Amino acid sequence: MKISRRTVVRGMAAIPLTAATGGLLMPSTAQAASEGFSLAMRLSPSQDHRHWGTAADTLRRRLPDADLVKGVLRRATRTGGSVGNWRDGPGTGVEPTGFDYGFSWDPDTKDPHGQLDGKTAQWYPQGISTSVDGYGGTVDGRKVVAVSWYGYENYEKRGARISFIDVTGDPKKPRYEHVLLVEPIQKEGSDSATFRPVIMHAGGVAWVGNFLYVANLPGRLAPFKQGGLSAFDLTRMVKVEGADKEKAFGYDYILPLHHVYENQGSGKLRHSQLSLDRTRPGEAHSLVVSEFLDSGESGRVVRWGLAPTGYLIDGLSEEDWLSKAYVQGAVAVGKDAYYAANDRGTQGPPAGEAAAALAPKAGQLWLHKGRRGDPKLHGTLAIGPEDLSYDADRLWSVAEHPDLRRVYRIQLRR
DSSP states (O other): OOOEEEEOOOOOOOOOSOBSSSOSOOOOSEEEEOTTOEEEEEOSSSTTBOOHHHHHHHHHTTSOBOOIIIIIITTOOEEOBOOOOTTOSSSBOOOOTTEEEEEBOOSSOBOTTSOBTTTOSSEEEEEEEEHHHHHSSOBTTBOEEEEEEEEOGGGGGGOEEEEEEEOSSOTTSOEEEEEEEEEEEOBTTOSOOEEEEOOSOOOOEEEETTEEEEEEOSSSOSSOTTOEEEEEEGGGOEEOOHHHHHHTTTOSEEEEEEEEEEEESSOOOOOOEEEEEOOSTTSOOEEEEEOOOTTSOEEEEEEEEBOTTSSBSSSBOOEEEEEEETEEEEEEETTEEEEEEOSTTOOOOOOGGGHHHHOOBOEEEEEEGGGOSOOEEEEEEOSSEEEEEEOSSEEEEEEOSTTSOOEEEEEOOO
16 A cells, blocks of 8 residues: 655534534544545536536525425334344344344335335345434434435436434334435526436445435446545435426435545546544544455455545545455444455345355454454344444444345444
8 A cells, every 4th residue: 555645724614414412523634645546526517507506506496495304304204113033034144243223124115116115126225324424423313324225227217315214213113214316407597407316326325414425336327437426415405396206206305416526547446335434533534435346356445534524635545455355335443444245245135946055144244453464254244234334333234135124233342
């Protein structure tokens, strides 16, 4: 790993939604920069369009604001259920090591596409973050979990969505709502704006103050083929009605894009997963991106420092390191890192006669002490583990496979 030194200047902190504990970001005087993993900011789809933030403000002039807690979650229409038997389905699942809380998706209420969240093969949950990431605790007095989903196959054109879950009231029956991610569109010279779904893989998610960062893979998915990070602005969320609701595929709420960071330079990183690191004493908070590679090789993990405003400091990475094969999620905790991984890259669950022989196994939790040497197996996770989020010596994760889907939290053994 090639390291150089640079000095950075901090800006003023953004005003967050009401935060109960903790500041948004912490100051730092110097960071280390690793060459080859730079990101460039973009604020609009082209020079012929207004900035996404401006277009979102134009939308708000004709659509009602949707406050996350007082609006969306207070009127949430879905209710989570029990995690049930961890050994269900065709796989060899077990209760995750250190399990202390979890829930399944609503078993009765269908989404706007007529699908049950726990069973649909048209949407797959991937990323997870919480208000602990966003504000160091709660938002308007509520502990909230955010989970990202991407549209699959014929649903791909419908983009991506976020589930906001309130786990404060009755944790056994948490209430939640889906919100569609959109790109607000306003051409230069126009006084009106519209929106369209953001077509991307929607891998990991990290809640940073008023921004919700979502990782998107490079490749064929439009409009952001470069790959990188897309930031959505929670202060500009709106409720859709009439023809706009039809354009939003039946969802009640849309969350608009604000800015993106795209791959630049020689180190084309696969932005598979994303997490926030608030654990470095005296250092700025940072975004941590990790890779999933189909080849079975160890993916790269890269860190970018955050300014108090919630933006990247300058788009230059601070450090990078190798994780292990088939990593589906990664968090940095102090000098260490934790990885969620598939067992030998198992996909699943399979169907037919092959089910018994090829059934997916429990996921694995790996500890990378000091982020040097080889990671060591540290416990088991649910079948189909995805992203990770750190929460005061606990980890949140989400399982992606239909009929095996759960959101859960485990206690860390240090």
